[in-house]
Structure formats: structure tokens, C-alpha cells
Amino acid sequence: MPEIEHAAAAEEETALFGKYELGRLLGCGAFAKVYYARNVKTGQSVAVKIINKKRLAGTGLAGNVKREITIMSKLHHPHIVRLHEVLATKTKIFFVIELVRGGELFAKISKGRFSEDLSRRYFHQLISAIGYCHSRGVFHRDLKPENLLLDENGNLKVSDFGLSAVQDQTRPDGLLHTLCGTPAYVAPEILAKKGYDGAKVDVWSCGVVLFVLAAGYLPFNDPQLMVMYKKIYKGDFRCPRWMSQEVRRFLSKLLDTNPDTRITVDAMIRDPWFRKGYKEVKFDEEVWSRGGR
Structure with a gap:
């Protein structure tokens, strides 16, 4: 530290x-x-x-x-x-x-949806970072485009770990019990207040982020918070007509209301939609920690 x-x-x-x-x-x-x-x-x-x-x-x-x-x-x-x-x-x-010079991903997406290929590129980088966090026992719990920054080369950087949890915060049942996260990105099991798996919650939020990138709007949205929560709880969302069947199918695995059957990061990396153009991020962690590349 x-x-x-x-x-x-x-x-x-x-x-x-x-x-x-x-x-x-x-x-x-x-x-x-x-x-x-x-x-x-x-x-x-x-x-x-x-x-x-x-x-x-x-x-x-x-x-x-x-x-x-x-x-x-x-x-x-x-x-x-x-x-x-x-x-x-x-x-x-x-x-x-x-210093991340490219600003928030939110500012870019607010100008209009991304192509499927660009959405996938950012999603690859997001999952690389989140998979790494989970391997270190860290769960972000507040993933949204406002917390995703872009560098001068257009590469994604995850920021704002203020709501994150670490493995040792879990209760004896192995679950986290704190209500947190931004309403539109929050997973249904958090709303149920029964305890949740931090990794599964991050996967749900990644699903909401991917939907926003590819569609240009939120999958679950309503001016009335309780109505929006009901939609989240039921997994009630519709994909726009221009979305390909492949990305719809992939999103349904991420936005699965049952955390037990929701796709994991490891399974995601093997998915055909995800694998297109995917290159594993290779780096020396020790060198990176000292400010190297």
C-alpha cells in the first residue's frame, strides 16, 4: 500500500x-x-x-x-x-x-451508440480488467460508463473503486450484504437484499454497460425508481431491432436474473461473440506496478 x-x-x-x-x-x-x-x-x-x-x-x-x-x-x-x-x-x-486524457466513456456514448465491433472492443478491455480484479479478490460494484475512462489511444481504463469490496468483507455464507451501486446498473439479487456474489454482480453491470454501448440507451429505465427496480428484478428489457442475434444471445447470458446460471468471466471469454477479435492482454504486473508498460 x-x-x-x-x-x-x-x-x-x-x-x-x-x-x-x-x-x-x-x-x-x-x-x-x-x-x-x-x-x-x-x-x-x-x-x-x-x-x-x-x-x-x-x-x-x-x-x-x-x-x-x-x-x-x-x-x-x-x-x-x-x-x-x-x-x-x-x-x-x-x-x-x-492522467487519463480521453475523458469518460459516458461522454462518448451520449453522442450516440457504438458499432457492434467497437462495443466489443471496449467490452474486451472491460472484462480483462474485471477478470483481473476478481482474481485478486476485488469486486468493483459500481461499474457504469461514467467510471470508465479513455486514454489518448482510445483504450478503456476502469476507475473509481470507492464502492469496491474485497474478499474478506464476505459474511460466513460467502456473500456480500451491502446495498450499493448505481440504480440502473444494479443486479436483481442486490435488490432482493439476501446477500450476493460480488463477481456475479459485476458481470450483470458489465451486461448493462454492453447494452448501453451497443444500443445507446439503458436496458432498464423508468422515471419511477420502483418501476425500474421491478423491470430489473424480472429482467424485463428489449433489444433494439438493429442488434444482431449474436449480441442479443450474449446479453441474455449476462443479464440473467438468476446469479447461479449467469455467465462467468471465464465462460464469457470462451463465447463465440466475445472471441471475435479477442486478444488476451499480456503484461508484466511487477513492471506495471512500478510505472512501466
């Missing part, structure tokens, strides 16, 4: 801890701001997510931030946003992360 360094508040105003020059604001949320920054020694461009501890304390989300640090520090994969280090003052926490 990256060591959290502490410094006097004044240091952050000019060069952050003497290591990073802060630049323009890239985005902001309720208790965090993200800035462009440059490593003073190496000249490397990074993003710095600055979290206000006081504002965070009022949200009850401090545990999420700690979890995100723990999880991101052990994930080293080409399709996962890299955490370089974590710094802190008395009032703020600084996540120094990989």
Missing part, C-alpha cells in the same frame, strides 16, 4: 510536497477536486484528486476513501487507472493517479 506522507498545509499551495506542480482544475464533486499536475523531477503528467477531510467527514464516506486506497494500491493492470501515491495534510488527502 502506498505510504501516506504528511506535510504542512502551506506546502500544497505551490509545489505539492515539493513533488508536484498543480495546474488547471479538471473536475470537481461534493468533497473532491481533480487537478492536472506535473511531477517536478520527472516531468510526468498526472492527475491529483484532492479530498477535503472536513467535507468528507460529514458524508460518512471516509471508509470508502480508505478502501479505495487499499484496493487501488494492489491493482496493477493496463485497463485500470494507476494509483501512483497518496499524500496527506491535516485537512486534505491527495490521490496522485494516472
Whole structure:
């Protein structure tokens, strides 16, 4: 886990801890701001997510931030946003992360649906990252296009591990029991509140993401939340007429309301629709963790 360094508040105003020059604001949320920054020694461009501890304390989300640090520090994969280090003052926490220049996948899909081939390409990269997470005992639990970023080469990067769970959070029944995730992407077993398998929940969310990429809209949607939940619970969705039979069949395996029969990541990789143009992502995890390629 990256060591959290502490410094006097004044240091952050000019060069952050003497290591990073802060630049323009890239985005902001309720208790965090993200800035462009440059490593003073190496000249490397990074993003710095600055979290206000006081504002965070009022949200009850401090545990999420700690979890995100723990999880991101052990994930080293080409399709996962890299955490370089974590710094802190008395009032703020600084996540120094990989700068992903292409923006959110959400911004791209909001302009219109993707071709089946492009949808499949992004889906290959998403499943490569999620399969890797699951092999490390990490379940994302909040997969959606807003949490999927694109680099300058158009490659997908999974971000935002604030709602993630790790294997040791499971109860004696081997299941997770926390209600979380974004409503339209949430799996039916989470709504049932009976406990769920984190890997199966991620597969469902990946199915919703794939539908959005290929159709340009959500499979389960309604202005009334309870109506939408009923649709999710029943698996009540319709594919648009332009979708091929192959992708419809594949989606039905992902959006299977029964988690016991829902397709697994391993089975997905063997599926004919998925296999078209698929190349396994090969990388040296140790080299990648040190910032290499």
C-alpha cells in the first residue's frame, strides 16, 4: 500500500510536497477536486484528486476513501487507472493517479451508440480488467460508463473503486450484504437484499454497460425508481431491432436474473461473440506496478 506522507498545509499551495506542480482544475464533486499536475523531477503528467477531510467527514464516506486506497494500491493492470501515491495534510488527502486524457466513456456514448465491433472492443478491455480484479479478490460494484475512462489511444481504463469490496468483507455464507451501486446498473439479487456474489454482480453491470454501448440507451429505465427496480428484478428489457442475434444471445447470458446460471468471466471469454477479435492482454504486473508498460 502506498505510504501516506504528511506535510504542512502551506506546502500544497505551490509545489505539492515539493513533488508536484498543480495546474488547471479538471473536475470537481461534493468533497473532491481533480487537478492536472506535473511531477517536478520527472516531468510526468498526472492527475491529483484532492479530498477535503472536513467535507468528507460529514458524508460518512471516509471508509470508502480508505478502501479505495487499499484496493487501488494492489491493482496493477493496463485497463485500470494507476494509483501512483497518496499524500496527506491535516485537512486534505491527495490521490496522485494516472492522467487519463480521453475523458469518460459516458461522454462518448451520449453522442450516440457504438458499432457492434467497437462495443466489443471496449467490452474486451472491460472484462480483462474485471477478470483481473476478481482474481485478486476485488469486486468493483459500481461499474457504469461514467467510471470508465479513455486514454489518448482510445483504450478503456476502469476507475473509481470507492464502492469496491474485497474478499474478506464476505459474511460466513460467502456473500456480500451491502446495498450499493448505481440504480440502473444494479443486479436483481442486490435488490432482493439476501446477500450476493460480488463477481456475479459485476458481470450483470458489465451486461448493462454492453447494452448501453451497443444500443445507446439503458436496458432498464423508468422515471419511477420502483418501476425500474421491478423491470430489473424480472429482467424485463428489449433489444433494439438493429442488434444482431449474436449480441442479443450474449446479453441474455449476462443479464440473467438468476446469479447461479449467469455467465462467468471465464465462460464469457470462451463465447463465440466475445472471441471475435479477442486478444488476451499480456503484461508484466511487477513492471506495471512500478510505472512501466
